[in-house]
Amino acid sequence: MSQQPTSASGAKMFKVAFDLDAEKPNWPPVSVERLWGEKTEVKFEIRLLNTPFFARGVAHGDLIQVRPDHERRELVFDHFTSESGHSTTRVVLMDTEAGSEVETRLREAGCSWEKSEQFASLLAVDVPPAVDYRPLREWLRALTADGVIEFQESAISSIHRGQLPNFPKL
Known part of the structure; x- marks a missing residue:
């Protein structure tokens, strides 16, 4: 048992x-x-x-x-x-060659992520409360504009929403 x-x-x-x-x-x-x-x-x-x-x-x-x-x-x-103060974003690698660079940048920002063998190009990213979300989000948006990734903001904490002056309020 x-x-x-x-x-x-x-x-x-x-x-x-x-x-x-x-x-x-x-x-x-x-x-x-x-x-x-x-x-x-x-x-x-x-x-x-x-x-x-x-x-x-x-x-x-x-x-x-x-x-x-x-x-x-x-x-x-x-x-x-x-809420805990953590936020969740999803990153889909459109260019799998960029995976290592994306992971390095996320790690440097203070984030962690989970991967799944079943969905190899998908990262479930945990953004802890201490991470400055504004520059991270700007970088994710730039990669999206370049076609390297797609990202989705699944749960953005009040701490991280407060760092974004134009973010929709709940």
Whole structure:
């Protein structure tokens, strides 16, 4: 019998299912994304422990409420509770030769990312609260204009929105 995994803080970790709506034909390429999270002291509250590839509106460290789905035998995302200050962007490498350069620049900016073998050209980028998002965003937009990448802002924290004077307010 396998033991329940625990996070670095010692809390029990759980997979949380995020049901995804189609944004366009064939996107996202999956209907459900499962993210790791750890229990908090609040009933059915989870702190996310990884960066989503497809789920919108959530980032690493955010607090969410889940509900048990007994038929599916899993926890399912119910609603967002509070942000962690982290932001999530997705980068799609249109020019795979640029992957190393993009990763180096993201690392220098203080970001981390996740990759998937299934979606090799996709990076799920975690932008921590201490990162100055304005120059990072300008660089990502320039690469997009040059056709090197496409990027999507999935969850931009209030910290990072505050660094962008013309960013749409929530």
